[in-house]
Amino acid sequence: MNPSGSHPLTFFDFFDFIWKLTPVGRQFKKDCDFVHSVAEEIIDKRKETLDKTADETDRKYLDGTGRGLTKLEIRNEVDTFLFEGHDTTASAISWVLYSLAENTECQRKCQAEIDDVLEGRESDDLEWSDLAKLEYLTMCIKEGMRLHSPVPVVSRDTENVFDLGDRVAPKGTKIQLNIFALNHMENLWGPDHMEFKPERFSKENIDNIKHFQYVPFSAGPRNCIGQNFAMNEEKVVLTKLLRNFTFRLDPNHKVKRVMSAVMRTKDGMYMFVEKREFLNK
Ligand code: HEM
DSSP states (O other): OOTTSSSOOOGGGGSHHHHTTSHHHHHHHHHHHHHHHHHHHHHHHHHHHHHHHSOGGGOOOBOTTSOBOOHHHHHHHHHHHHHHHHHHHHHHHHHHHHHHHHOHHHHHHHHHHHHHHHTTOSOOOOOGGGGGGOHHHHHHHHHHHHHHOSSOEEEEEOSSOEEOSSOEEOTTOEEEEEHHHHTTOHHHHOTTTTSOOGGGGSTTTGGGSOTTTOOTTOOSTTSOTTHHHHHHHHHHHHHHHHHHEEEEEOTTOOOOEEESSSEEESSOOOEEEEEOHHHHO
16 A cells, blocks of 8 residues: 555555655654654553552553553554544544535524524533534434445455355455445435435434444444544534534535545535624624
């Protein structure tokens, strides 16, 4: 794979020791060192807090076998969380906002709901108990994640022969599960599957969605460990944005999806942002 994301592969890229000396290789190392320093800073701060606050029984960094995790193992876990938790939510929030900017009536309904929840308060910070009250916003988030699929594909290597019914994958096969395609199967979502329709996730309709039909966070033993956190993060960020601003798409810019580890755009997503009227009073 090409880690730079933009550099065309050359002969030298196939030999690690040469590649590391190329400008791209050197930049890659610099970027990795930076990311590792961020992770190490997080670990050190956390350890410091634990050392100050927790008693001896709480202060064990043990893995499932009862062995303590090495610093490198902890850093690997932190790296996973930083990466799994950042681009994914950024993609989800951007695409939900895109759909709300495109569907002005849905945006208006979200704003009305948010205004209702925040009525009479000085701050636009949500309380923990507010999260469950944002039912319509939640429907829009779920529908946005269906329509655009922030994580469009997940992959697996088969450890055993895998019988799929009409075909069999031998052991060691790489399988890609296309969540985006699943979210657009006409027999499951209907002929309007390319349309943004939050009511698919209303209390009345949610039971029509079959088991494993909607899996934005994957499913099974390796599903997303941060899904509740991610849903809450999306609600908090979108609430702040929609409470303060109204979003409108730039009609002169066509947004094109690009599938990568997360759903991106080809040339960005342009919107006009307008401060909401009541805030100017
Ligand atoms: C909208 C946001 C998010 C989406 C759509 C999403 C989606 C996913 C998906 C589809 C997987 C499974 C990957 C696979 O099966 O190969 C996954 C795994 C994972 N996610 Fe998320 N994720 C999101 C946010 C987060 C956040 C905020 C965190 C952490 C704070 C997180 C942590 C993880 C971790 C650690 C795994 C690996 C779990 C394992 O392998 O056992 N994710 N995520």
